[in-house]
Amino acid sequence: MDANVRQIYPNAVGYTRNDYQGLPSTLCKGCGHNSISNMIISACYELELQPEKIVKFSGIGCSSKSTAYFLDRSFGFNGLHGRMPSLAEGALFADLGLKGIGISGDGDTANIGLSQFKHVARRNLPMVYIVENNGVYGLTKGQFSATAEKGLKLKRQGENPYLPVDIALEAIAANASFVARSFAGDPKQVKELIKAALSHDGTAILDIISPCVTFNNQDYSLHSYSWGKGHEAPLHEVEFVPPREEITVEDFERGTVKEVTMHDGSLIVFKKLEREYDPTNRTEAIRMLEEAIRRNWLITGLIYVDPNAPTIFDMYSLGDEPLNRVSTEKLRPDRNALEMINMSFQ
Amino acid sequence: MKINTFGIAFSTVNGSGSATANNTIQRAIFKMGIPVCARNIFPSNIQGMPTWYHLRISQKGYYGRLEKEDLLIAMNPETVAEDVKKLNPNGILLLNSTISSPDMREDITVIQMPVEAILEASDSPANLSIYLANMVYVGILAFLIEIDLAQIEAALEYHFNHRRSAVNPNFNVVQKAFEWAQENLSRDCGFKLESLDYNENRIMIDGNTAGAVGALFGGLQYAAWYPITPATSLAEALNEYIPRLRSDPSTGTTTCVVVQAEDELAAIGMVVGAGWAGLRSMTSTSGPGLCLMSEYLGLAYFAEVPLVVWDVQRVGPSTGLPTHTSQGDLVFSYFLSHGDKDFVILLPSDVDECFEFGWKALDIAEKLQTPVIILSDLELGMNVWTTDRFQYPDQKIERGKILWEKDLERMAKDGALEWGRYKDIDGDGIPYRTVPGNLNEKSSYFTRGTGHDEYAHYSEGEMDWESNLLRLKRKVENAKEIAPTPLLVKDDGSAVGFISFGSSNMPVIEAVDILADENSPIDYLRIKAIPFNQQVEAFIAAHDQIYVVEANRDGQMKNLLCMNFPQFANRLHSIAKCDGLSLSAEWICSHFKAEAGKGA
Numbered sequence: 051m052d053a054n055v056r057q058i059y060p061n062a063v064g065y066t067r068n069d070y071q072g073l074p075s076t077l078c079k080g081c082g083h084n085s086i087s088n089m090i091i092s093a094c095y096e097l098e099l100q101p102e103k104i105v106k107f108s109g110i111g112c113s114s115k116s117t118a119y120f121l122d123r124s125f126g127f128n129g130l131h132g133r134m135p136s137l138a139e140g141a142l143f144a145d146l147g148l149k150g151i152g153i154s155g156d157g158d159t160a161n162i163g164l165s166q167f168k169h170v171a172r173r174n175l176p177m178v179y180i181v182e183n184n185g186v187y188g189l190t191k192g193q194f195s196a197t198a199e200k201g202l203k204l205k206r207q208g209e210n211p212y213l214p215v216d217i218a219l220e221a222i223a224a225n226a227s228f229v230a231r232s233f234a235g236d237p238k239q240v241k242e243l244i245k246a247a248l249s250h251d252g253t254a255i256l257d258i259i260s261p262c263v264t265f266n267n268q269d270y271s272l273h274s275y276s277w278g279k280g281h282e283a284p285l286h287e288v289e290f291v292p293p294r295e296e297i298t299v300e301d302f303e304r305g306t307v308k309e310v311t312m313h314d315g316s317l318i319v320f321k322k323l324e325r326e327y328d329p330t331n332r333t334e335a336i337r338m339l340e341e342a343i344r345r346n347w348l349i350t351g352l353i354y355v356d357p358n359a360p361t362i363f364d365m366y367s368l369g370d371e372p373l374n375r376v377s378t379e380k381l382r383p384d385r386n387a388l389e390m391i392n393m394s395f396q
Numbered sequence: 397m398k399i400n401t402f403g404i405a406f407s408t409v410n411g412s413g414s415a416t417a418n419n420t421i422q423r424a425i426f427k428m429g430i431p432v433c434a435r436n437i438f439p440s441n442i443q444g445m446p447t448w449y450h451l452r453i454s455q456k457g458y459y460g461r462l463e464k465e466d467l468l469i470a471m472n473p474e475t476v477a478e479d480v481k482k483l484n485p486n487g488i489l490l491l492n493s494t495i496s497s498p499d500m501r502e503d504i505t506v507i508q509m510p511v512e513a514i515l516e517a518s519d520s521p522a523n524l525s526i527y528l529a530n531m532v533y534v535g536i537l538a539f540l541i542e543i544d545l546a547q548i549e550a551a552l553e554y555h556f557n558h559r560r561s562a563v564n565p566n567f568n569v570v571q572k573a574f575e576w577a578q579e580n581l582s583r584d585c586g587f588k589l590e591s592l593d594y595n596e597n598r599i600m601i602d603g604n605t606a607g608a609v610g611a612l613f614g615g616l617q618y619a620a621w622y623p624i625t626p627a628t629s630l631a632e633a634l635n636e637y638i639p640r641l642r643s644d645p646s647t648g649t650t651t652c653v654v655v656q657a658e659d660e661l662a663a664i665g666m667v668v669g670a671g672w673a674g675l676r677s678m679t680s681t682s683g684p685g686l687c688l689m690s691e692y693l694g695l696a697y698f699a700e701v702p703l704v705v706w707d708v709q710r711v712g713p714s715t716g717l718p719t720h721t722s723q724g725d726l727v728f729s730y731f732l733s734h735g736d737k738d739f740v741i742l743l744p745s746d747v748d749e750c751f752e753f754g755w756k757a758l759d760i761a762e763k764l765q766t767p768v769i770i771l772s773d774l775e776l777g778m779n780v781w782t783t784d785r786f787q788y789p790d791q792k793i794e795r796g797k798i799l800w801e802k803d804l805e806r807m808a809k810d811g812a813l814e815w816g817r818y819k820d821i822d823g824d825g826i827p828y829r830t831v832p833g834n835l836n837e838k839s840s841y842f843t844r845g846t847g848h849d850e851y852a853h854y855s856e857g858e859m860d861w862e863s864n865l866l867r868l869k870r871k872v873e874n875a876k877e878i879a880p881t882p883l884l885v886k887d888d889g890s891a892v893g894f895i896s897f898g899s900s901n902m903p904v905i906e907a908v909d910i911l912a913d914e915n916s917p918i919d920y921l922r923i924k925a926i927p928f929n930q931q932v933e934a935f936i937a938a939h940d941q942i943y944v945v946e947a948n949r950d951g952q953m954k955n956l957l958c959m960n961f962p963q964f965a966n967r968l969h970s971i972a973k974c975d976g977l978s979l980s981a982e983w984i985c986s987h988f989k990a991e992a993g994k995g996a
Binding site for chain 1: 609614641649793856
């Protein structure tokens with residue numbers, strides 16, 4: 051059945067694609083963020099996730115507004131500029147059965163939020179962290195963000211004098227356990243990477259180049275559709291295989307496929323393109339990112355993954371019952387405990 | 397002879413281990429059943445700068461700071477000349493004999509302490525001598541003012557957790573010094589202790605630990621924090637007590653999570669996230685951290701997220717005096733964040749209230765779905781105080797209006813009013829909330845810091861904005877009734893009244909007694925929370941003149957009272973001071989007399 055037709059039917063857990071929709075987007079027509087929202091909807095629908103078990107987080111900016119435009123049946127929290135990660139680091143402790151999806155922008159992550167971005171990565175909080183990266187501030191009408199390339203010219207700003215922050219490189223330096231880069235103009239790859247990210251037990255960072263059609267879509271801009279299409283250099287073809295599906299290796303030529311088994315038993319299958327690339331090799335990942343900067347490549351795909359890195363939840367002995375459902379009786383120590391306290395200070 | 401009523405100053409160098417000696421003396425006197433309090437005046441430094449410890453023994457149970465003391469233990473050559481000036485006439489200077497005597501006052505007695513000789517005589521391990529030197533003054537003082545040696549040994553055992561290998565070398569020096577004093581000094585020094593039974597049911601604890609333990613009895617589930625003096629030990633106490641109080645001994649699972657954040661911006665964000673998701677959550681910080689937290693606190697107020705913030709105040713503005721106390725964050729806490737808002741503020745005045753407000757604040761926050769700020773200070777938080785044994789909470793944990801799946805199903809079945817996150821169904825301004833993890837398809841909503849209607853939908857509508865903000869004001873006003881109400885400490889129909897709060901209560905209680913003895917009876921109301929309960933207004937209305945006593949420059953509480961009760965502004969006067977020290981009864985009395993003398 052054609053994918054578009056299939057979407058009007060419920061998935062295996064009884065939800066149609068509609069059940070994953072959000073409010074109509076108020077972003078500009080053609081904005082890369084809308085395409086990413088759509089891919090989040092498709093990924094959740096195809097992964098058969100229950101919308102109520104997903105929690106959305108965002109900071110401030112055009113990208114952060116987009117959490118209202120998908121998964122209307124999920125809880126969402128649109129927090130403060132650059133401080134989305136901390137919200138998730140608190141909220142997701144309430145119920146470990148929840149999946150967090152955080153949406154941020156390049157200003158929200160690489161300017162005001164660089165600290166929280168790097169710290170959530172190093173703590174490895176299980177959540178998807180998508181940076182909708184367009185190199186420019188949209189809501190304040192076209193200022194440079196920290197990911198804008200040196201020399202970029204914007205209408206009212208003149209020429210950008212500073213070197214850019216590479217979000218993927220920063221993520222790896224911060225010991226992120228899942229770092230991917232993609233391009234909103236390549237929705238199929240975006241969707242596969244979102245699925246892989248949702249199955250990752252740790253912080254999954256997706257740096258998605260998502261052109262701003264209003265303020266930064268000039269052909270020469272490193273965040274434009276045309277530049278992305280001309281310079282995209284996929285590291286591999288990514289396919290996500292859920293745990294219950296049998297993989298048919300015959301689909302791929304022998305010796306051209308690499309697999310990574312995720313924590314939940316799902317597989318990420320990498321089909322070799324022009325070059326060998328091992329996404330489990332951190333040193334290689336850093337080298338590749340450096341090379342991409344030097345050669346002006348928009349490398350896309352799963353740059354680095356360690357499916358077994360310990361998460362922040364592993365640092366605590368939390369029970370099976372969600373913490374926010376623990377009864378008040380269990381939260382207050384008994385009178386004997388207070389007696390012991392009093393005795394110890396007597 | 398002054399019995400059980402005098403002050404002792406210990407002047408040492410920080411990092412020299414004097415805290416062990418000083419705490420030992422405080423604990424030994426406490427165990428002799430005598431009211432005692434102590435203040436540590438220390439620099440923002442790890443090693444080598446002057447530090448003082450002020451011990452006050454008060455048969456009447458006054459715990460305010462003394463301006464001058466009767467005995468001085470001088471172990472720091474750098475400060476002795478200045479320290480001596482703060483001795484009362486007929487005082488005693490116990491001087492480490494290696495320190496050359498300062499210009500001597502005629503009206504004090506000097507005792508040279510042969511610290512090195514006593515250490516040598518006690519065969520102390522050389523590597524410990526810098527620490528053990530302090531035990532010399534413990535022993536000599538024990539002889540002079542008659543501290544029970546058995547209690548000193550017991551206090552050392554308490555301090556070293558019964559490790560005899562640590563207790564023995566220390567107590568050995570104490571004994572040797574005691575023996576030296578026996579042979580060389582007379583007990584007729586004018587100051588002595590006599591055992592009482594005042595502390596039978598009392599405990600000794602610092603305010604930060606009391607607050608942490610209170611929170612754990614309050615069902616705290618999530619805390620995030622960033623190290624900052626003088627609040628650090630509060631979060632550290634959480635970590636210390638969680639295994640004992642909040643872990644299941646059979647499974648080892650915990651019901652309370654503590655995260656050390658990368659900064660206060662993140663600490664408060666984590667706590668907002670946790671509070672929003674249905675965890676009883678809190679953070680602890682001091683002024684500079686509270687500055688960083690203020691934006692998220694505005695969001696928490698507006699988005700109606702329950703959480704508790706402990707501000708253990710130090711002296712500001714700016715980095716200020718990080719290791720000195722003040723009540724200077726009151727107005728800042730009142731006006732935190734931009735736009736219209738109102739915060740619930742609790743004002744503990746002793747360690748017992750640190751414990752009590754520790755659990756109560758979580759109830760108030762969840763009941764009102766709003767941030768609650770607890771203003772403690774360095775004075776309370778980092779000093780060890782005596783208090784009655786903590787009382788078990790007299791109310792059950794109150795989680796407020798949280799709807800789970802069954803509640804939403806029942807509401808749907810009953811055909812009750814449709815739930816909306818910000819809808820005032822009960823008419824008290826407090827809406828119902830759901831939390832993530834609720835799987836009912838009607839449960840979710842989108843939380844934002846931007847304008848919204850009562851169903852949490854985005855709105856820039858004037859009516860939506862205004863009615864929401866007015867409801868929030870009504871909502872927080874509920875705190876007037878459910879937060880701790882003011883304590884009418886003294887109400888003898890005087891025309892003059894004092895108002896105070898927090899740690900300034902200690903000197904104010906004493907000042908009120910002193911003034912009463914001098915035929916200036918003054919009534920006294922202690923405020924425990926903001927917004928102001930009706931009793932505050934009634935107290936002001938019932939007195940011709942009100943003096944508001946507090947440890948900050950501007951008379952911040954007085955200013956808030958003037959703003960809240962402008963009709964009484966001309967009868968409100970300020971007795972305020974901020975120099976990094978807590979107030980003393982002596983200063984309050986003299987300042988009051990000067991102010992009253994002006995014909996206020």
